[in-house]
Every structure is written in C-alpha cells, then in structure tokens.
Amino acid sequence: MTLGAFLASTRETLFWIPDWIYAILLLSCAAGLALLLHRTVKRVLRRLIGSGNPFLQTLVTRTQGPGRMALVIFAVAVVLPAAPLSSPAALSVAKVLLVAFIVLVGWSALTAIELAAQFYLRRFRIDTDDNLLARKHVTQINILKRTVNILVVIITTSAVLMTFSAVRQYGVSLIASAGAAGLIVGLAARPVLANLIAGVQIAITQPIRIDDAVVVEGEWGWIEEITATYVVIKIWDWRRLIVPLSHFIEQPFQNWTRNTGQIIGSVFFYTDYTVPVDILRAKLEEIVKASPLWDGAVVNLQVVEAETETLKLRALMSARTSPRAWDLRCEVREKLLAFLQAEYPRALPRRRAELVETQGPAGDDGRGDTIRKTDKRGKAGNRPTSLDQGSVAMASG
16 A cells, blocks of 8 residues: 555545644654654664764764754655645645755755764874874864854855745845845955954964964963854963954964974073072073973073173073973972072172262361262272172271
8 A cells, every 4th residue: 555545545534633633633643753763763773883983873963863854854745745735734834844954954064064074083183292283184174164164054044035035035145145235244244254264264374273372462372262253262371362363364473383382481580790600500401301391402591691780591491382381491490599599699689889988077076977878880989898788887987
C-alpha cells in the first residue's frame, strides 16, 4: 500500500473528524514521527561510533539540530497534499515550509563552517611555548569563519524576506544595497563594514594573532579573542580592553610576539660612582644562569649613562616568553639590590655636599663665624669638608 492510499483510507475511517482538526493531527503526527526517527538514528549512531572518536561524536552533536529540522520539514511536506486544507491555508503552510527550508540551509551552512574549522584546527595547539604557527592558523580561521558566518546570515535573512511580497524589496536591498534604503543602511553600517574588511585584512596579513603579547593604548596584555568587529585584549591585571579591528590597521601598536615569543628584558639601576661594575656584572651572570626563567641567550650589564651624581646601569636578560621575561626582570632586580645592600652599601646612590667656612659678621666680642653649605660643585672655600648624605660635620673657626 502506498502512502497516498494509506492516508486516504485513514481519512475514510476518521470521516467524523472536522477537516481542520484532521489536518492538524495529520501534520502533527508527521512531525512527531520525524522527531522519533531522528532520535532513534542519533542513538544508533552514538553507539556505533562509541567514545573512541571524539570528532565524530562532535559531528553528531552539532548536526542534530539541522538534521531534526530537515526530517520535520520533509515529513510535513510529504503529507501536506493529503491534508484537507483550503487553498489559502495550504499556501500558507507551504510558505512556512519554504521559509523553514531557507533557514535550514543557512543553519546547515553555519554548522558546516564550524565543523570544517574545528577539523582543520585539530592539529594545532596554542597551549605550548612554541606556538607561532598554531596561533597563525587559529587567528586566520577564526576571523574568516566569523566573516563568512555574517555573510551567511545576511544572505539567509535576505532570502527569507524575499519570500514575502510585502517586504521583498528589503531583501533585495539587503543583498544588492540598491536604492535609497540601501544607501542609508550602507552609511549607517559603515563602521561595521570597515571592521569586517579590517578583519579580512588581519586574517590575511596577520599583524596580530590569538595569544599575541601586545601594547595598545599604553596597556600591555594578550590577544584573548578576535571577533568580526573588535578585539578583546586581556590586560596583565585581568582587565579587558576592547579595541575595534580597524584600530590595528590604522593605528600603530606594539606586538611582542610577531615572529617569536623570545624577548629581551631590561633592568635599570642608579648607583654611586664607586660601584664595582665588573663584580656586579659577574653577580648578574650568576643570578641569571641560576634562574630557570632564562633561555640561555642574552645576559649583559652596561653603564649606559654617567649622570651628575649617579651612574645608570642597564642589565639585559632574555627569556622564551614575555611573562617569563617579566618575572626574570623582577628576580634580577631584587637579588642585585640585595647584593649591593649586603656587600657594597656605599655603592648605592648618595648625595654629596661640602661645608665651606667663611668669615661672618662680628659679634659682641668682634668675632663671628658663619658656615655655608654648597654642593660639590660650589665655590672653593677656606676649609672644604666632604660629607655623605645623612652625615654631620662641623667646621671650627
């Protein structure tokens, strides 16, 4: 017995039910059978796949929504000709099915894009130190995926609108951007479109990638997320900086991991002129070589400036990543300062001054002395005495 004959005999048996109730029951039963079939097939597939293939399990999970919807649409469309509906009612149901089919196609496209991106990125891991290639591919796929998703949503929405004669022109305008309405929408959406285009440029040229260490607007952090219109930067203190995509195309910024995560850190010291630079350099090498944060590439100490009262020293050390470089800099700073305080306290910055004795006005006995303090560049006096900061000296007349 064919399906048409079965439905005809069923209608003859239930002749006493009004047409509109029978039509609702018929369409509901078709949808229910489709849902039951989908549930049964999903369980069978999960048992056949098992837990040994997580990707196929993900495939079944991600496609269950579109698959369920496709079976319902197909079942309702099959029994619709046998439903005792008037022409306007049947036309309305057919239009609903058409809209549902268009949405199904768009939904299926989004699911296919997501699955393809996941399948491609399975071989790349960004939770390792040497993850430059992985971050490159993750960034490209994520940006392109979001851009294509937006295009799919726009095309799907336009196709749905075009099925209704009352709003068909809006669907056409949304696709072709034609007419005054399209121009207005285009002008209003100019920032969004600019960021979308910037996203495509970033995906191709890649000035930034996921997990890059960057300095933007004076804030240092990591690229946490790249969406279709903006970038989320996780700042070192866990704040989030939201920056439009166009900023990375139009404005300068620092990228500390553009080619590699390796970076050189610097620590500056101000010391007295009496500091033993060679001993301090040897101590720096000892501290850095004993640290697990050092990558074994760069360690050096240089006198970069000789100022009026102090020497400016710069210690350089390298690390595999910027967080390691930051921790290594803090470690070197603390240990070198502790070394100077314990072994060479007089090499720490000091301020020098001179006390110069000059003849003052006579007192009651016709004699008097005045002591005038100048810095070490002051005029020569009769009896200069050199003092360190915090010490006290007296000159007798």
